[in-house]
Amino acid sequence: MFQELIEIHEDLIISKEDPPFLVAEIGLNHNNDLDIGKRTIEAAAKSGAQAVKFQTYRTDHFISPDETKAKFLYDIFKKYELNEKMHKEFQQTSKDNGLVFFSTPLDSISVDLLVSLNVPILKIASGDLVNSELLNKVAATKIPIFLSTGASILSEVIRALEFLKDRDVKSLCLMHCVSLYPAPTETLNLNTINLYKDFTEGPLGFSDHSKGDLAAGIAVSMDASVIEKHFTLDKTLDGPDHTISADPEELKKLAQTIKDAFLMKGTRRKILHPKEEASHLFGRRSLYRSPQGEILSMRPNLAAEDKDVLEAWEYIHLDLNKQLKSSNQYSAIRRSES
8 A cells, every 4th residue: 555645854744644745857858968967956946846856777788789779868868967066066955955966777787876965856757657677677666656647458457557566566656647748728638537546645736838828727626746847947958858848937837836736725524714704794694684574685794793683594484474573664674583
């Protein structure tokens, strides 16, 4: 059974009862450039993110260098492959800016590197939902897992969850994702988040590849506790993911949207706000007697200020055959005379 919350540190809890955890997915958008990477981290902090995420890998360990079909992919990842020193630099910059630093390992050796860096989360990419070797390696670390589920079918998701449960994984956030870049509105199927509640007790998340911030806000209203968004310092930078990523202004807007969505979501109970209750005087009715002797439900509701006055609901309890005091004006009916 997965735990209902993930504790990153004593001041940061991930659960549906806590404000959403916003991850700026820097991924490859550091361009393998220390300055760009650090400035991107700083911009993420200023834009309202709580965490930044990178990708950690050795290209030769997860893309075949001899497969011609994947030559373009190999070349891209090789170009942006981060060494250990740059990981440490980016981790320190994240810490200096009050951000959680973590990454997606794409091979087993990279899991070891991230463990050595004491990262508080390991992200499983959607494509590795079906990679039992990597899942097994990550499960053994006992580090909380964010499990992404793009381009999969439900049976594969359930299989991965059972696999991780069998390996005593307790801290897991199951993340809905649509692996399209960008993901069109009609493909998002955010009700998948509600579906996932049937298969895990742990926090849920949404890796948002759509344009804008509406989908993220709706996801939070459905109890998504983690929102991940691709992030770039500048959409015009060279690289494969910059154009599909949110820039600082867009991330800032998204951060505000999910905060508002969380506040709007509230709790599963009917709450009477004190200012609403104050509206009862003019918004509700009490019982009045007209000069002609009719019993009418009318405003203002004097019962809001005087409990001896009958509220409109009490009409059904009135003895309509009882003679009421006559009056030449509309007057509220009191209990003493009903």
